[in-house]
Structures are given as C-alpha cells and as structure tokens.
Amino acid sequence: MVSNPDCAKFISDLINGTATAKNPAEFTDALKGFDMINGQGGFIYGDTIRKAYGFDGSTVHRTISSGKAQVELATPYAINTGNARVAAQIAETQAGIQASDALHEILHLAGRNQFSDYDYANTVAGMRGVPVPKFDNVRRASEYWNSALAAACKPRR
Numbered sequence: 001m002v003s004n005p006d007c008a009k010f011i012s013d014l015i016n017g018t019a020t021a022k023n024p025a026e027f028t029d030a031l032k033g034f035d036m037i038n039g040q041g042g043f044i045y046g047d048t049i050r051k052a053y054g055f056d057g058s059t060v061h062r063t064i065s066s067g068k069a070q071v072e073l074a075t076p077y078a079i080n081t082g083n084a085r086v087a088a089q090i091a092e093t094q095a096g097i098q099a100s101d102a103l104h105e106i107l108h109l110a111g112r113n114q115f116s117d118y119d120y121a122n123t124v125a126g127m128r129g130v131p132v133p134k135f136d137n138v139r140r141a142s143e144y145w146n147s148a149l150a151a152a153c154k155p156r157r
C-alpha cells in the first residue's frame with residue numbers, strides 16, 4: 001500500500017502541508033511512523049469510538065513525543081460462518097479495512113500534537129485548490145481527507 005510511490009508522495013505532501021512551526025511533523029513516511037508507534041504504545045483493538053459515538057471506528061492515543069503513541073483499531077467482528085470460503089473473504093475484507101484504518105490513524109500521529117481530521121481536511125482542500133467545505137461533524141472531515149488518502153493509496157490488484 002504505502003510502497004506505492006503515488007501513495008508515499010501523497011502522504012509526505014499531506015503531512016508537510018499540514019505541519020506548522022507550532023505543530024511540526026514527527027515523520028513524513030508512514031512506514032517510519034508505523035515503526036515508531038510499534039516501538040511505543042503499539043497497535044491495539046478497542047471500542048472507544050463505538051462507546052463514544054455509537055459507530056465503529058479507530059482512534060489514536062497520546063503522541064510520538066510522549067514516547068507512548070498508540071493506534072486503537074476497532075475490534076473486528078467475530079466471523080460466524082461455517083463456510084470456509086465466505087470466512088476467508090470476510091477475513092480478507094476485515095484485513096483490508098484494518099490496514100486502511102491503521103494508515104489513517106498513523107497519520108494523525110504525524111503531528112507533534114497530533115494532526116486532527118479538520119487539519120488534514122483543510123490541507124486536502126488546499127491540495128485540490130478548492131475552498132474548505134463546511135463539515136457538520138468530525139466524521140465528515142475524516143471522510144473528506146480519507147477519500148483522498150484512499151484514492152492515492154488504494155491497493156493495486
């Protein structure tokens with residue numbers, strides 16, 4: 001995914017475009033961010049977002065500079081089927097969702113004080129040369145910049 005050069009370029013442009021003097025970048029390469037987080041709080045499953053908002057989602061805790069940065073991915077659903085082929089398809093779909101969620105969340109930790117969904121949505125609007133849309137809530141801002149990330153980083157098959 002992130003070894004795709006378009007994806008790596010999009011990510012470094014996104015991070016560099018969002019970084020400020022007050023909130024500089026900790027990394028501009030998602031694989032480097034992955035390694036840093038792995039050496040700190042790591043990647044865990046949880047349901048913080050489900051409990052707070054009533055829908056499944058992933059989130060981050062703390063910051064790289066705290067030395068305890070952590071990515072929390074939505075706890076996957078149990079695969080309740082006796083059909084091995086269907087179970088394998090569900091597992092593959094879940095793995096794909098987890099990989100793209102993990103990438104999204106890693107990027108939040110690229111800012112020394114994190115970069116928010118609004119921060120990244122503003123940067124993406126700038127990259128597209130369009131006015132920043134009005135977002136009703138953080139989920140809409142998240143979806144806005146994530147759609148640009150997904151387009152740049154979609155797995156090649």
Ligand SMILES: [Zn+2]
Nearest residue numbers: 104108117142
């Ligand atoms: Zn987000």
